[in-house]
Amino acid sequence: MTFSRSLQYETRGATQVIDIHRDVLHAVAESGVRSGICVVHVVGSTASITTTEAEPGLVKHDLKAFFERIAPEGGFYQHEATWDDDNGHAHVRASCVGPSVSLPIVDGRLAVGTWQQVVLIDFDTRPRQRQVIVQVVGER
Amino acid sequence: MTFSRSLQYETRGATQVIDIHRDVLHAVAESGVRSGICVVHVVGSTASITTTEAEPGLVKHDLKAFFERIAPEGGFYQHEATWDDDNGHAHVRASCVGPSVSLPIVDGRLAVGTWQQVVLIDFDTRPRQRQVIVQVVGER
Amino acid sequence: MTFSRSLQYETRGATQVIDIHRDVLHAVAESGVRSGICVVHVVGSTASITTTEAEPGLVKHDLKAFFERIAPEGGFYQHEATWDDDNGHAHVRASCVGPSVSLPIVDGRLAVGTWQQVVLIDFDTRPRQRQVIVQVVGER
Numbered sequence: 021m022t023f024s025r026s027l028q029y030e031t032r033g034a035t036q037v038i039d040i041h042r043d044v045l046h047a048v049a050e051s052g053v054r055s056g057i058c059v060v061h062v063v064g065s066t067a068s069i070t071t072t073e074a075e076p077g078l079v080k081h082d083l084k085a086f087f088e089r090i091a092p093e094g095g096f097y098q099h100e101a102t103w104d105d106d107n108g109h110a111h112v113r114a115s116c117v118g119p120s121v122s123l124p125i126v127d128g129r130l131a132v133g134t135w136q137q138v139v140l141i142d143f144d145t146r147p148r149q150r151q152v153i154v155q156v157v158g159e160r
Numbered sequence: 161m162t163f164s165r166s167l168q169y170e171t172r173g174a175t176q177v178i179d180i181h182r183d184v185l186h187a188v189a190e191s192g193v194r195s196g197i198c199v200v201h202v203v204g205s206t207a208s209i210t211t212t213e214a215e216p217g218l219v220k221h222d223l224k225a226f227f228e229r230i231a232p233e234g235g236f237y238q239h240e241a242t243w244d245d246d247n248g249h250a251h252v253r254a255s256c257v258g259p260s261v262s263l264p265i266v267d268g269r270l271a272v273g274t275w276q277q278v279v280l281i282d283f284d285t286r287p288r289q290r291q292v293i294v295q296v297v298g299e300r
Numbered sequence: 301m302t303f304s305r306s307l308q309y310e311t312r313g314a315t316q317v318i319d320i321h322r323d324v325l326h327a328v329a330e331s332g333v334r335s336g337i338c339v340v341h342v343v344g345s346t347a348s349i350t351t352t353e354a355e356p357g358l359v360k361h362d363l364k365a366f367f368e369r370i371a372p373e374g375g376f377y378q379h380e381a382t383w384d385d386d387n388g389h390a391h392v393r394a395s396c397v398g399p400s401v402s403l404p405i406v407d408g409r410l411a412v413g414t415w416q417q418v419v420l421i422d423f424d425t426r427p428r429q430r431q432v433i434v435q436v437v438g439e440r
Contacts, residue, residue, distance in 0.1 A: 022195040022299050024266050055302040057339050057437050059197050059262045064273040065213045072395040073345045077378035078388070086392040090230050090370050098217035108218070112226040115212040115257075117395075119276070122197075122262045122339045122402045124435035126304050131433050133344040136399070153271050155264035157197050157297055157437055159302050162335040162439050164406050199337050199402045204413040205353045230370050238357035248358070252366040255352040255397075259416070262337075262402045293411050295404035297337050297437055 023051035023156040031067075031142040031150050035084045035113070039074040040152060041137035045130060047154035054128045056158015061120035063151040066110040066144040068117035074137040083141070087113045110143035117141065125158055163191035163296040171207075171282040171290050175224045175253070179214040180292060181277035185270060187294035194268045196298015201260035203291040206250035206284040208257035214277040223281070227253050233285075250283035257281065265298055303331035303436040311347075311422040311430050315364045315393070319354040320432060321417035325410060327434035334408045336438015341400035343431040346390040346424040348397035354417035363421070367393050373425075390423035397421065405438055 025047035029038060044060055060069050072078055090113075097108020121138065124131040132138075140152055165187035169178060184200055200209050212218055230253075237248020261278065264271040272278075280292055305327035309318060320340075328338055340349050352358055370393075377388020401418065404411040412418075420432055 022197075024195060024264065026266075055304060057197065057302075057337065057435055059264055061262070061264050061271065063271060063276065065211060065276040070395045071345060071399050073379075073391060075379065075382070077380075077382040078391050078395075081378035082388050082392055083395060085376075086371055086396070091226055096225075098221035099213075099215065100217075102215070102217040108222050111213060111218050112222055115210045115218075115223060115279075116226070118258065118261055118398065119211050119272075120262050121398055122341070122400050124304065124339055124341050124433045126306075126433065126435070131341065131343060131435075132399075136343065136345040139395075153264045153266065155197055155266070155271075162337075164335060164404065166406075197337065199404055201402070201404050201411065203411060203416065205351060205416040231366055236365075238361035239353075239355065240357075242355070242357040248362050251353060251358050252362055255350045255358075255363060255419075256366070258398065258401055259351050259412075260402050293404045293406065295337055295406070295411075 025154045027152040029150045031148050033142045033144040033146055035087050036142045037079040037083055038140045039137050040140050044138045044154055048130050051156040052160045053125055053156050053158040054160055056125045058123045058125055059120055059155045060138055061153045062140055066107055066114050067142045067150060068114050069121045069140055070117055071136050072139050073135040107145045113143045165294045167292040169290045171288050173282045173284040173286055175227050176282045177219040177223055178280045179277050180280050184278045184294055188270050191296040192300045193265055193296050193298040194300055196265045198263045198265055199260055199295045200278055201293045202280055206247055206254050207282045208254050209261045209280055210257055211276050212279050213275040247285045253283045305434045307432040309430045311428050313422045313424040313426055315367050316422045317359040317363055318420045319417050320420050324418045324434055328410050331436040332440045333405055333436050333438040334440055336405045338403045338405055339400055339435045340418055341433045342420055346387055346394050347422045348394050349401045349420055350397055351416045352419050353415040387425045393423045
């Protein structure tokens, strides 16, 4: 069977890392699926889904510093020159990490570690309303 | 039910970004699946699948510049020294981004944003024929 | 139908790249699934799953050098300052690559290239026992 849950988040951008793990767990429980796959996906091309240990050091500092190193906000982006936009770095960061993560559901539980949470990263340069879809396929 | 479609692309390499979104949408429609998961996967270890806004600035300049920054083509790669090859950078770029993306299918449609397209990135250093597999699992 | 196999690996860390492809193929064969999706996922937030050509140059040198370039072990990480830990670089590397890869199963076989193997990368700074889950959804 399949199950779908749409989640909404008000984000600030600027590589904001948002812990959405509790909402994902809730959706998986709601699905009733005991064995299967859960895809967590963010709609849009300037945000990503991944997992991390959701503690303040990583969430508020280290991930931001990492992405600033590999795709600096102040660099030259043709995307910005063409569209008079300011979020070229957000696009390349999002394409690198990807829009979704796939996780196993085993014995009715998401098979992740104790210090491994599903997070939404919003790389954009302005507040946005983000849609995240939790999609479950499996057996009850 | 499951559905599989194999797509072929003639690529040039050199971090060429190819918009394959229309072909993915076509395969999803052909599957008849109304609710499920779509995995888009490229066969081979010097190419990746991700999503981006498929506009020329990002596709022809910014993504190339980004990958050249994080894994320069002119750097030293043991892969090249061992095999007398020239595509070490292509391998590490492909492993970083990954070979596939997983996307939800909701109400018969791929749940992506208006400016979010599925793209194939070929990092290799020569023209190739690439096989991309669109794999759908779900309910009609 | 769904199928789940849990694999265990003794790892050394330090961006060790471990070829787990044979074990993944074995699990897919054991599942009996002819058409579907295989998710390979590592439990924990300092390791990743991806694909690469599993040859010594890439595995023992190039991937390590790449990750050291984008997230240096000797850099400053707030995670380390807060928790008196030494693996901040391991966390950001793992979040960038992601914890899992999704691959199509077509005609009972994993649809990957001849030189494309599933690998576990352990970015942590000490030996660990890692759990990898091979999760299969599809039709026999």
